[in-house]
Amino acid sequence: MPELPEVETVRRTLKELVIGRTIKSIDIYYSKMILDDIDYFRESLIGKTIKDINRKGKFLIFVFDDLYLLSHLRMEGKYYFKDSNEPHLKHEHVVFTFNDGKTLRYHDTRKFGIMTIRKNDLYDIPPLSLLGEEPFNLDTNVLYNKLQRLKKTIKEALLDQSIMAGLGNIYVDEVCFLSKINPSTKANKLTIEDCSNIINSSIITLNKSISLGGSTIRSYTSSLGVTGRFQNELFVHTKTTCPNCKKDLTILKIGGRTTYFCDKCQILR
DNA sequence: CCCGTGCCCTGGCGGC
DNA sequence: TGCCGCCAGGGCACGG
Numbered sequence: 001m002p003e004l005p006e007v008e009t010v011r012r013t014l015k016e017l018v019i020g021r022t023i024k025s026i027d028i029y030y031s032k033m034i035l036d037d038i039d040y041f042r043e044s045l046i047g048k049t050i051k052d053i054n055r056k057g058k059f060l061i062f063v064f065d066d067l068y069l070l071s072h073l074r075m076e077g078k079y080y081f082k083d084s085n086e087p088h089l090k091h092e093h094v095v096f097t098f099n100d101g102k103t104l105r106y107h108d109t110r111k112f113g114i115m116t117i118r119k120n121d122l123y124d125i126p127p128l129s130l131l132g133e134e135p136f137n138l139d140t141n142v143l144y145n146k147l148q149r150l151k152k153t154i155k156e157a158l159l160d161q162s163i164m165a166g167l168g169n170i171y172v173d174e175v176c177f178l179s180k181i182n183p184s185t186k187a188n189k190l191t192i193e194d195c196s197n198i199i200n201s202s203i204i205t206l207n208k209s210i211s212l213g214g215s216t217i218r219s220y221t222s223s224l225g226v227t228g229r230f231q232n233e234l235f236v237h238t239k240t241t242c243p244n245c246k247k248d249l250t251i252l253k254i255g256g257r258t259t260y261f262c263d264k265c266q267i268l269r
Numbered sequence: 270c271c272c273g274t275g276c277c278c279t280g281g282c283g284g285c
Numbered sequence: 286t287g288c289c290g291c292c293a294g295g296g297c298a299c300g301g
Contacts, residue, residue, distance in 0.1 A: 058295080072295080072296085074294085074295055074296080075293075075294060075295070110293090110294090112294080112295075112296090114296090126297095127296080127297090130296095159295080161295085161296080168294085168295075169293095169294070169295090256294080257293095257294070258293080258294090
């Protein structure tokens with residue numbers, strides 16, 4: 001499932017391919033994933049040139065002269081760059097055709113992804129306004145103060161993108177392991193030092209994953225033939241034994257999410 | 270304001 | 286072998 005490193009990998013790969021290209025037409029095969037009126041969506045983008053691709057949290061932001069296209073891949077969304085004469089595949093829900101005959105195709109088997117047009121108030125309205133800072137820019141005291149107000153577990157808190165943006169199920173397990181924090185620990189029990197450890201572990205984990213092209217796990221493969229290698233570096237998620245003490249890992253549902261941890265190295269407080 | 274629940278989807282897999 | 290039913294899960298809507 002695409003988390004921050006996967007989205008960053010897609011962003012970097014896609015930038016090289018689509019910046020400077022102008023949209024000639026848009027074919028929409030599954031309109032529910034477009035949150036805007038379809039005619040408005042199409043009319044807004046046709047004739048426009050992609051200037052840049054940015055990212056905030058797990059959102060991709062296609063930058064045009066006077067507007068933005070916000071895209072969230074959710075579980076299985078991916079982009080393919082192909083010639084327009086290549087056949088239309090099942091699950092290719094939105095196809096952007098450029099002036100030069102190239103196409104950018106959004107593919108999503110489970111149809112969870114969304115796209116929506118934004119104007120200059122992009123960061124002032126949801127969903128981007130609801131995102132917390134990414135760990136790279138997150139102050140320890142800010143995280144500590146947010147966690148103090150919560151009654152839920154640290155696992156749930158770290159999955160909440162308004163607390164900190166960028167971690168999904170896989171990376172939260174990795175960060176808790178590296179920080180020696182039991183994922184069932186109530187968020188308001190954590191110390192300043194824990195928060196510092198969480199931020200540092202998050203930065204290390206995300207940067208390492210980005211440098212390896214993200215994770216390819218379960219059904220998710222990145223776009224354009226890019227295969228992430230970070231899944232080979234995971235410490236606990238999907239594993240059976242603790243890489244530190246060799247004890248069997250515990251697998252629990254926390255906040256409805258499958259959670260892997262070592263109950264010896266990550267003592268519950 | 271906070272919390273819990275359910276929904277959106279479909280491919281893959283376990284069980285029989 | 287085939288079929289059924291459940292599960293995966295990020296973000297959001299909704300109700301208490």
